[in-house]
Each structure stands twice: as structure tokens, then as C-alpha cells.
Amino acid sequence: MRGAAAGAAGTTALQAATYLDMVLRGRPASSTPQRTVEKLSEKTGTAIPGDEEKQESRKSGLGAMLGMVTGTTVGIGYGVLREFGWRPPLLAGGAVAGVSAMIGSSAPMTVLGITDPRTWGVSDWLSDVVPHLAYGFVAAATYEATEHGRRQWRLRWRLSR
16 A cells, blocks of 8 residues: 555656656657557457547546556555565665656556657656656655654554464
8 A cells, every 4th residue: 555655656756857848848749658558459350438528638638647557556566575685775766766667657658659768858858757756756755754653553553463
């Protein structure tokens, strides 16, 4: 649960960093999440219901939800590693979580042929790396922030038995 909460907090940070980048540079939102949904729909033979406008709205919503699922899943993975004794410094843990989230989101899009990171320019990389590092550091910090309360709860639970 703590990993899922950390992943959700990290996902919020990623979204905030992305939207801030859009505001500062005046760039449009990425269409890759919607294109991923479209390609998955084609590959699985699953039609997206509705007229064209509703389909576009559904693709947009599903694309955003895929990002939330990825962020939460990476957070859960981070929590599992921590439960098995992995104790990196906060910055290292944040970097690992951020890179993991970046791979988790970019790898499926690369495999589906939607994007190719080998062709990205510096601006493209910064637009991807900075929000994912924000994700990682917030996820790691959130996990750390919940550690102290958990230790106190365990101690109280043991003392009450």
C-alpha cells in the first residue's frame, strides 16, 4: 500500500512537471498516450466505442489512465524492493524509481512503434527525463515519509500483544 501511495504521489509530481513544461515552453500535450491506446486497440481487435469525438475522448482518458497505472505499478515495485531490504539513499532511490517509470512508459510505446528514443533530440529527452525524475524523487520521498509512522505502528502493535 505504501508503494502504491508513493507511486500515486510520484505520478502527481510527474503530471505537474509535465504541465509546467507545457506552460513555460508553450508546447502542446503529447499524443503518444492516445496513440498507444489506438495501437493497442488495433492489436487486440478491441473497438473503442462511440462516434469519432467520443473515441478521441476515450483514447485521451485511457492514455492518461495507462500513465497512472504505470506510476502506481512502479511505486509498488519500489515498495517491494524496500520490503526485501533494499535501502538506497533517497537520491539514488529516486533516480532508480524515475528511470524505472520512464522505461515503463516508453518501452511499450517503442515496442508498438509509436516512438523511438534513438531519434529524440535534447528537448525531447528533457521533456521526458525531468518529469520522470520528479516522479522518482517524490515517490521515494513519500515512501520514506511513511516509514517512520510504520515503525511506530509495528512497535505499538508488538507491545500490545
